[in-house]
Every structure is written in structure tokens, then in C-alpha cells.
Amino acid sequence: MLEIIFIIFTFLGSPSGICFGQTTDPAPLLVLLDKNEIPVFDDDADLDSLKNALLQSLNYYAGLPKETNFNFGKDVYSLQSLTDSLKFLENYLEQSPSKEEFSRFIRDHFLIYRSCGMGSKGLVTFSAYYEYTLSASLKEDSIYKVPLYARPPDLLDVYLENFDPSKRGERIVGRADGKNLIPYYTRQEIDSFKILENKNLEIAWAKDPLDILFLQIQGSGWLEIKDSTETFHIRYAGDNGRKFKSVGLYLIESGQILKKDFSRKKMVDVLSQLPEEKRQEVLNQNPRYVFFEVTSPTTPTRGSLLVYLTPGRSIASDPKVFPQGALAWFNTEKSVFDKKGKIIGKKPLKRFVLNQDEGGAIKGAGRIDFFVGRGQEAQKMAESFWSEGDLYFFIKKPSP
Structure with missing residues (x-):
């Protein structure tokens, strides 16, 4: 939302x-x-x-x-x-x-x-905002093939107030490159270039990258596990520090949706009609990426x-x-x-x-x-x- x-x-x-x-x-x-x-x-x-x-x-x-x-x-x-x-x-x-x-x-x-x-x-x-619920699988298959990632160990948060009290609430996010701190990977690098693949970071797999995007926007939620009555409570565990950019706004500005017709359902309908690669290109317009962790079902957000x-x-x-x-x-x-x-x-x-x-x-x-x-x-x-x-x-x- x-x-x-x-x-x-x-x-x-x-x-x-x-x-x-x-x-x-x-x-x-x-x-x-x-x-x-x-x-x-x-x-x-x-x-x-x-x-x-x-x-x-x-x-x-x-x-x-x-x-x-x-x-x-x-x-x-x-x-x-x-x-x-x-x-x-x-x-x-x-x-x-x-x-x-x-x-x-x-x-x-x-x-x-x-x-x-x-x-x-x-x-x-x-x-x-609320706790979003999506269908997921604990194993990758031909339907559930979009990974939901845990926080990578090389993701670093630098809180500027530790260096200057006037910078309260400000932070820089990145990863170490030798002695330098450089920006963390974008959504395109993570989802299209598969930069985090095969690093044992997958919590589960979803059907559609749009489901992952909606979960990331809400910040926490629940996974309803395929072929099971089990549900996983997941919560925000960090982000890549990139600025949020609206995918919906991009669809409007690029003429794919009229402003007066915009809704979440309309956005889903338009993206669902695109080829998989093109759909991911649109989602990549928002470089911000959120990582999650599994918590107890009884643990509040x-x-x-x-x-x-x-x-x-x-x-x-x-x-x-x-x-x-x-x-x-x-x-x-x-x-x-x-x-x-x-x-x-x-x-x-x-x-x-x-x-x-x-x-x-x-x-x-x-x-x-x-x-x-x-x-x-x-x-x-x-x-x-x-x-x-x-x-x-x-x-x-x-x-x-």
C-alpha cells in the first residue's frame, strides 16, 4: 500500500x-x-x-x-x-x-x-502499514522460484551519530571493499544479476517478485508455506541503503498506467502481462532492497x-x-x-x-x-x- x-x-x-x-x-x-x-x-x-x-x-x-x-x-x-x-x-x-x-x-x-x-x-x-502475507515454499521449484533473502553477513550499517551527535537518525549502508566502504548491491544486482545466489541466504521462495516487493514495502509479514499448515513470521533485518523509488510512479510516468486509473490491482495486472524479464526491469526501478529474518510466530513485530x-x-x-x-x-x-x-x-x-x-x-x-x-x-x-x-x-x- x-x-x-x-x-x-x-x-x-x-x-x-x-x-x-x-x-x-x-x-x-x-x-x-x-x-x-x-x-x-x-x-x-x-x-x-x-x-x-x-x-x-x-x-x-x-x-x-x-x-x-x-x-x-x-x-x-x-x-x-x-x-x-x-x-x-x-x-x-x-x-x-x-x-x-x-x-x-x-x-x-x-x-x-x-x-x-x-x-x-x-x-x-x-x-x-500492516503485516503482509504471501504464499511461499521452503524449496525452490518451477512455480516458487523467487528467493526471499536473509540479511547478508557483509551488509554494514554505519550510524553517523556515533561520529557526530548532530547526525542522529542518519546512517550509511554498504559493504567493505578492502579498506573502503562502498554502496551495497542494488535490486538489479540482487534479482537480475543474482549476486547473492548460492550463498545460503534463502529463507524461502515466492511465486512472483512483486510479492517480494510488497512484503519489502510493508517491512514484515507472514509466509504461508506450500503444502503445509505452517506459517513463518518474518521481520525486517536490514536494507541495502538505497533510496526508495516508486515502481507505480514509474509506470505512470512511462505511460503504462494512467494516473486516474492507478490502484494496486491495476499495477499487478499490468506487470503480470509483461514478460518475466521485462517485469523485473520495471521492479528494478526501485533499487531499495529489504532483507528479513524468521522469528517466532508468537513474537510481535x-x-x-x-x-x-x-x-x-x-x-x-x-x-x-x-x-x-x-x-x-x-x-x-x-x-x-x-x-x-x-x-x-x-x-x-x-x-x-x-x-x-x-x-x-x-x-x-x-x-x-x-x-x-x-x-x-x-x-x-x-x-x-x-x-x-x-x-x-x-x-x-x-x-x-
């Missing part, structure tokens, strides 16, 4: 860099609100799931160096400040407050920052912070823009379906969430991806959710 989302986002245009009526200076990414600007923070989900998400962020903070700092727009807060904020909220939730009491507690005890989002209205565009994601409570954002692990709240809309799965309207979606993941297509202050879990309802949500709204971040007010 992120493939479709990326296309829409591209045609909408990029953020203007202007926030809340400013016309000259570059806008900050987050703006501290005055008391009279603060909304009512409704929440439409159970608070137990929020407790679980809070615990995961606290686990993340517990593993960071004590000198770590986080940017809230132009303001900088210590790791201790963010940890204290989440523990303070965690303790309060043990009192089982009503949702009205909870909203009032947040307003009274937290500093509140709003995202500048896209353009002068400060709106953020929300999408959703992990995000980029290496903590478990909570369906309906975890979001992915640009780590260069928003504080990782932090408490946030958004206000937008989601689709309403009838019994046949047809969209019949919209309803509000208001939710406290934790910023616990990132995505190759999720860049800037105007984009958030909402994790919705697994199953048909999650898939429907992910494939229909594209909505503008408001985004806020929170940190506990300093003690008097």
Missing part, C-alpha cells in the same frame, strides 16, 4: 517549509503551543494497548547512552527528560483514568508541540528501534524530524466499510501513539505511517487509509 501512497504524495508536491502563516523564515519542524492553542486530546482505543507501547519506548530509552538528546523542533531535551515523561504517564495510567481525566491530565502536565506538517496549514498526511510494535499504537516517521520513542497524538479520519467491504464514509480517528519505527518512503514533517497489525481488517485499513490531520508531540513540564 505504501507504493500507492508514495505516488499520491509525489503528485501532491513537497512541503513548502512555511508553517502557521509564516512567510519568510524557514519553519521549525515542531512548534510549542500556547495554552489557548491546545486541543482536547480524545482517544478512541483502549488504554491497555497504550501501556504496552509506553513500555516498549522505555525499553528503547534504557539502552541508549545517558548523554543522548532529542530535538523537539528548536528545543532540545535529554534522554532523562523523555524517560521521566513516559514513566510519569505510565504511573498515571495505573489509576485507570476516564478518557476525559486522561485528556485533562495531558493538558495540565505536559508541554505540547505541534508538527508543522505540509504547507501553511500544518497538516500531516497519514497512511497505514519489531520496528527500527528494535522494540516491539503495538498495533494501533505505534507509528513510523522520519527519524531526522521527530523524536524517536516519544509520545504523540494525531487527529484524522479513517474509512468506514459496509458488510461487503465497500467504503461508505469516514469517521474520526484520534489516538495517542509512540514514535517507534521508520520507513523508506516516510520522509519529512508531513508524513506519518500508522502500524495496524495483521489480518483482513488490518489490510483493509492499510489499503484505504490516506488522510490529512494534525500531529502533536509531548514532554512532561519541568518541575517548579
Whole structure:
């Protein structure tokens, strides 16, 4: 679904860099609100799931160096400040407050920052992602012949914040070539030139490289094994560091699909009609490649912070823009379906969430991806959710 989302986002245009009526200076990414600007923070989900998400962020903070700092727009807060904020909220939730009491507690005890989002209205565009399911075989055959790869041992991640604290959230990915670090192999080198073949990296085999692409876009999922009741839970284990490029957008720009007709089904139909070699050429337009690892079926999905994601409570954002692990709240809309799965309207979606993941297509202050879990309802949500709204971040007010 992120493939479709990326296309829409591209045609909408990029953020203007202007926030809340400013016309000259570059806008900050987050703006501290005055008391009279603060909304009512409704929440439409159970608070137990929020407790679980809070615990995961606290686990993340517990593993960071004590000198770590986080940017809230132009303001900088210590790791201790963010940890204290989440523990303070965690303790309060043990009192089982009503949702009205909870909203009032947040307003009274937290500093509140709003995202500048896209353009002068400060709106953020929300999408959703879920755990994709595909049919696979543990052995290669004439039907299942597209490999799903584990992380190669020569793939290296270099986190720039280890060299310069101002580079938090930035990394370089590559492989060693003598004493040099060079870019890792592209999708074309991996899928067309078979550069990773015969290296014992195959987890399983799929029917179509498009299935692999969709799984890579979602970042985690499930393999339904051929001739078996067994399912494998797989999750992100790394990527080649290449920039995400939209295959769907390429099909539009090359005239193979009209913009007005684009959908995931249309993209699949067009690609399925191409000869195998030509289809792979189109998929190679996206050089980014994601690697996976098998995990226990009972193990929840992990995000980029290496903590478990909570369906309906975890979001992915640009780590260069928003504080990782932090408490946030958004206000937008989601689709309403009838019994046949047809969209019949919209309803509000208001939710406290934790910023616990990132995505190759999720860049800037105007984009958030909402994790919705697994199953048909999650898939429907992910494939229909594209909505503008408001985004806020929170940190506990300093003690008097």
C-alpha cells in the first residue's frame, strides 16, 4: 500500500517549509503551543494497548547512552527528560483514568508541540502499514522460484551519530571493499544479476517478485508455506541503503498506467502481462532492497528501534524530524466499510501513539505511517487509509 501512497504524495508536491502563516523564515519542524492553542486530546482505543507501547519506548530509552538528546523542533531535551515523561504517564495510567481525566491530565502536565506538517496549514498526511502475507515454499521449484533473502553477513550499517551527535537518525549502508566502504548491491544486482545466489541466504521462495516487493514495502509479514499448515513470521533485518523509488510512479510516468486509473490491482495486472524479464526491469526501478529474518510466530513485530510494535499504537516517521520513542497524538479520519467491504464514509480517528519505527518512503514533517497489525481488517485499513490531520508531540513540564 505504501507504493500507492508514495505516488499520491509525489503528485501532491513537497512541503513548502512555511508553517502557521509564516512567510519568510524557514519553519521549525515542531512548534510549542500556547495554552489557548491546545486541543482536547480524545482517544478512541483502549488504554491497555497504550501501556504496552509506553513500555516498549522505555525499553528503547534504557539502552541508549545517558548523554543522548532529542530535538523537539528548536528545543532540545535529554534522554532523562523523555524517560521521566513516559514513566510519569505510565504511573498515571495505573489509576485507570476516564478518557476525559486522561485528556485533562495531558493538558495540565505536559508541554505540547505541534508538527508543522505540509504547507501553511500544518497538516500531516497519514497512511497505514500492516503485516503482509504471501504464499511461499521452503524449496525452490518451477512455480516458487523467487528467493526471499536473509540479511547478508557483509551488509554494514554505519550510524553517523556515533561520529557526530548532530547526525542522529542518519546512517550509511554498504559493504567493505578492502579498506573502503562502498554502496551495497542494488535490486538489479540482487534479482537480475543474482549476486547473492548460492550463498545460503534463502529463507524461502515466492511465486512472483512483486510479492517480494510488497512484503519489502510493508517491512514484515507472514509466509504461508506450500503444502503445509505452517506459517513463518518474518521481520525486517536490514536494507541495502538505497533510496526508495516508486515502481507505480514509474509506470505512470512511462505511460503504462494512467494516473486516474492507478490502484494496486491495476499495477499487478499490468506487470503480470509483461514478460518475466521485462517485469523485473520495471521492479528494478526501485533499487531499495529489504532483507528479513524468521522469528517466532508468537513474537510481535519489531520496528527500527528494535522494540516491539503495538498495533494501533505505534507509528513510523522520519527519524531526522521527530523524536524517536516519544509520545504523540494525531487527529484524522479513517474509512468506514459496509458488510461487503465497500467504503461508505469516514469517521474520526484520534489516538495517542509512540514514535517507534521508520520507513523508506516516510520522509519529512508531513508524513506519518500508522502500524495496524495483521489480518483482513488490518489490510483493509492499510489499503484505504490516506488522510490529512494534525500531529502533536509531548514532554512532561519541568518541575517548579
